[in-house]
Amino acid sequence: METKVNNMQIDTRIVGEDAIKIAARDVQVYYGDTHAIKDVNVDILDKTVTAFIGPSGCGKSTFLRCLNRMNDTISIARIEGDIRIDGEDIYDRRVDPVQLRAKVGMVFQKPNPFPKSIYENVAYGPRIHGLARTKADLDVIVEQSLRRAALWDEVKDRLEAPGTGLSGGQQQRLCIGRAVATNPEILLMDEPCSALDPIATAQVEELIDELRSNFSVVIVTHSMQQAARVSQKTAFFHLGHLVEFDETSKIFTNPEDPRTESYITGRIG
């Protein structure tokens, strides 16, 4: 599967400052009568990559979508509990989900560039949030974002070409660049590599590691190797519960909970 040789060796990276970026308390999510997230408590650190792992349907995406209130767009979804970003309750009435989403960017499972030019894809967010006064400002933002997404060199000569014409890996990096362009503080990624080939996956993983210096990154992944490679913290979800949350190295070498252990050794799938 992966091109990178992986021997499940966990680098013990130094985890950034221990500033808590997102604090979730007693979060419940219901889809109609389905109780999809149960009593989740978690503190996500700034300048850190946090991985969510767990079997399919355990609620990883659902919880991730709580963090930028994307669940608001699903009419039957109902959220209870308390989620704070930088100490501010994001479900407070006064918080505009639209502004929140500029601050908490999201990258989806399948690359979803708009059917517009590469330039327009990146400029979309800054335009709607009024981040650039002049065309020159916008050019700067676009270039900067594409550089951060490690895509600039590949596309700088064809910014007017359609974004949908790029390869899958390039499209996903374009989507990352698009998310970065609104100047977010947090980046949420829902299985960002599951539709990519191994080479593109490696490029995106490398990018995620670089993004850590500027953002708090939360990534949902099905690949435990990927979680081990890119994250410093790992949360294991099972049947809507957050079973275990700890340093990635700890989760993969010495998990506390028997369910975590059976999952990472492949007994729960």
Place this chain on the structure above:
Amino acid sequence: MPLTISISIVLIFIAVLAAVGFVLGRARALSVANGAESGLHSLPKQHGWHVALSTAVPAIILIALWSIGSGIASNIYTNSIIDPNAPELQLSASVTDGLPEAEIEVRLAAQRDLFVASIKGLKTAIDGYIANGNATLADLERWRVDFAPLEARLREDGQIIAASISQNMLDAALRLRSFDAAVALTGRVAAILLSIAGFLIGLKLITRDFRARISVERWLLSFLIFASTIAVMTTVGILSAITFPTLAFFKEYGLFNFLFGMEWAPAGDVAGRPEGADGSYISALGFMPLIWGTLYIAFVALLVAVPLGLSAAIYLSEFAPSRVRAFVKPALEILAGIPTIVYGIFALVTVGPFLQAVVGSTIMPNTVSVITAGVVMGMMLVPFVSSLSDDVINAVPQAMRDGSLGLGATPAETVTKVILPAALPGIVGAIVLAASRAIGETMIVVLAAGALSSVTGLETNPFGAVVTVTTRIVAVLLGEGSGFDSIDVLAVFALAFTLFFVTLGLNLLAQRIVAKYREQYD
């Protein structure tokens, strides 16, 4: 007395034989298998079907082909027995006087066609007369036109006779009658023999290894291919039926005169005779005023339908709660199911008078006008535009919405900046289809656009009455005094032909646009 077998008896015979074939085939398959069904290649049932199909299908195909062929044969036969010197084929000097040679040729050919048609009509009438039990076959031998007023007797019996009957006509009709009877009898006997042959061969073919399953599949496949061919052939048939008169019209009136003529004034039943020396026609048959009226109304209709329909589609697909959607979507579809004549009445009795009351009768002398027809046609098209646009908007992947909302765009920004641009080609396709419907629409314009029988030039006042292509087709065919062979009627074929190509072109265009748009997400 000649033998006759009615077609229904033949069909019943074939059906019964096929049913027997099914039962026998199944039984024979079972006996061949010696009770061990698993030894057979195909199920006993399939063997039964195979026998039934080989009994019925070739015979029925023969009957169908025979009936087409015998029609053609009786035409040829009729033409061959007509005496070329028969007085019915001649034109009187008063008619030919002053006509050019080519025109006389055309008239003679028409005269001949008419005579052939009369013979066939008389033959049908006699058939009906006998079937009603008014005469025996023996009587036929003694019939003469003047023997008793034959025409009066036939009419009294309810038979339809177009021309007055002459002795030549009667003789030909009687000969045609016996010819047709012989052809029909041969065909029916052949069909019965063919079904018996199919029955026997089908039964004989049954062995342990016979692949009845595959044969039955083939029969089924051929049937499906046949059914789809019929649809295509119908289109071809319609097209050829309007093409020949159209070409005749273009030849006669001039393509250029037709397409760019600014006046529409069919003269009635003058049969397109050039008026005097300068060779110009009494009928003015210019296309321009008609297509102008048609496009003008279609434009107004789109002006109404596109904004309303598109907004409804956006609301329904992007904003409406599911409860509202569940109610409004079917309601719109019901609107789409209202017959257009109802819209026409609505336009005539409600919208027209209302508009006239609002703008005053100096601007709007009649209740019928471009606006009246256009607005109501627009209403009619709203559900059409909205349901097509709804489809294309829904086809924009959810990932586009998520992507945009995830970047902090509002739902309205998402619609205007991402969804509509992405759906635009599909929406354009929907609009083009709506335009093509507007152009071909008949009932509303017949009632609400105006019924001027002649126009010159292009009406620009939107509150003025216009004529359209479809209304003129209706008017001329419902006979504002035109004979069916007149140039006016030929012109109608040209109108239908042109209309066909305009709407065909629009539909092809729409299809191309929509297909291109589909590729984008595949």
